[in-house]
Amino acid sequence: MSEHSPLQAHSPLPMPKFLHLFHHRTSPLAQPVEEHAQAWLHHYRLPEDPALRERVARTCLGTTTASVYPGAGQEVLELGADLIIWLTAFDDTHVEAPGSTAAHLTEQLAVFAGILEQGGPTTGTGFASALADLVRRMHTALTPGQRARLTSSFYTAFLGWNWELSLHGRPVGLDEYNAMRPHTVYGSIVTTLIEPGAGLDLPDGVRDTPDIRQLNRTASLLSGWINDLYSFTYEQGTQSPPPSLPTVLAHQHHLPLPEAFATAVRMFDDKAGEMHQKITQLRTSPTPGVAAYATACAEFVASNKLFYGVTRRYTAAQPQPSHLQHAKRAGGVTSRS
16 A cells, blocks of 8 residues: 555655564455444444435444554454444434534433443434444443453544534543544544454453553544544535644644644654554563554554545535525535534
């Protein structure tokens, strides 16, 4: 694959030079997992509006998941793909959509909290039924500890959504942004599945060591920064660009955007270099499972970059829901891209 994202072809902005640090592979199950993910998406109609659902379909999350967890079996791969689809579709529809409010979001999240704790009917369509299906499958695909950690990580994603809707355009400082970015990009959820994706179930005493905790945190943060950099050109062309590492740096340090972007790239490369050193160190660990886990984390970071060579999410204008298209033609509201 080319080192340059398709987005970069339309921009002179420098991009990270980290690909050589993190080796990647893709599961041979990529095609069946993508086919399953597309069928699941349309079965539950996530979201209901066909135009918005097509954007989620173009994201190619089944294929991407096969690179995130290249050593996983089909059951875990399908669970991971559908989980990321659920998060992405809900974010597109109820967090980033025009008119979204924290009050309405909180009401929906209360329903989801009940499903996460008690399950629910998987029949019908929509986000509640789809989440109930995910919860049911978590019980068969994951160990009790893995399931508990994944359930807990959902709440960090909920926190991230509430934080995004609470911003109302206010400037965000770098420390606050970096604290929240792993949650708004679902890094905490996706990294929770690294263990089952690699066929591991680390003891609590190993998982809670400073080295492993820092590795998880860095992997989650880098996944957010990768999104910030590789979707930057697209997002800056929308009506309401979301906060990103370059825009946060531009505001905090009074930098023009090109200089802020270059600063963000340097920050990324520095952090990626640190993570690579830690992975190299942990690959020599005598503790069972640690070397394999370090390799899985490296593959996770590589997969985040590979996503931008696979997805078609950023190659077309973001569609508007049909009711908003009608309103726009009538001179009413316009949609955030």
